[in-house]
Amino acid sequence: MTDPGQLEVAGLCGSLRAASYNRSALQAAGQLMPAGMNLRVASFVEIPIYCADEQERAWPSAVLALGDAIAQADAVLICSPEYNFSVPGGLKNALDWLSRLPRQPFKGKPVAIMGAATGPVGTARMQYDLRRILQFLDAQVLLKPEIFIGNAKAKFDDEGKLVDETTLKFIGDQMTALERLIRREQAVNGAG
Ligand SMILES: Cc1cc2nc3c(=O)[nH]c(=O)nc-3n(C[C@H](O)[C@H](O)[C@H](O)COP(=O)(O)O)c2cc1C
Numbered sequence: 001m002t003d004p005g006q007l008e009v010a011g012l013c014g015s016l017r018a019a020s021y022n023r024s025a026l027q028a029a030g031q032l033m034p035a036g037m038n039l040r041v042a043s044f045v046e047i048p049i050y051c052a053d054e055q056e057r058a059w060p061s062a063v064l065a066l067g068d069a070i071a072q073a074d075a076v077l078i079c080s081p082e083y084n085f086s087v088p089g090g091l092k093n094a095l096d097w098l099s100r101l102p103r104q105p106f107k108g109k110p111v112a113i114m115g116a117a118t119g120p121v122g123t124a125r126m127q128y129d130l131r132r133i134l135q136f137l138d139a140q141v142l143l144k145p146e147i148f149i150g151n152a153k154a155k156f157d158d159e160g161k162l163v164d165e166t167t168l169k170f171i172g173d174q175m176t177a178l179e180r181l182i183r184r185e186q187a188v189n190g191a192g
Pocket residue numbers: 015016017019020021022023080081082083084085086116117118119120121122123152
């Protein structure tokens with residue numbers, strides 16, 4: 001049984017790349033979380049392309065597993081690149097599946113967003129599209145601080161570790177703000 005004071009955060013990375021800047025930033029966020037908060041990274045890699053006929057036949061087990069991971073978490077942290085000015089297809093596809101679950105797991109769920117890109121805008125366009133999608137899913141998306149990691153090559157070392165001090169400070173601040181949002185939602189709706 002988990003400690004009731006412990007907060008579990010399901011992490012989702014929008015990139016499947018082995019040396020992904022976004023996965024590295026997600027791991028940095030896990031280390032910068034306030035005491036009592038724990039990151040567990042989930043995956044959509046096994047989820048097939050959405051098809052309503054397949055949904056009718058049988059829900060893919062990978063969709064059910066990701067839905068459970070999100071439903072059981074106190075919050076979700078999504079760290080994603082921007083692909084062609086928007087949300088990467090794999091992440092959008094996973095959200096499309098999850099949105100059809102009878103107990104839609106994002107409903108009322110605190111969600112924080114961040115992203116890293118090699119371009120200068122640092123995933124801002126992706127993040128505003130993602131916010132719109134999550135709004136339709138009734139998620140409680142954290143407003144600030146926003147984390148746009150632009151020019152990623154200069155902010156990660158040769159081993160792919162996030163080393164930019166300003167970015168690390170912003171991520172720590174976002175994790176503190178996420179904890180506050182979770183506690184506020186739990187106070188309003190009741191914990192668990
Ligand atoms: C299909 C594709 C589309 C991309 N589109 C954008 C884009 O719109 N904006 C941007 O800043 N970078 C774009 N990039 C570059 C990504 O920022 C870069 O590949 C980044 O490293 C991806 O994140 P990752 O390291 O977590 O895989 C694109 C990359 C790919 C593969």
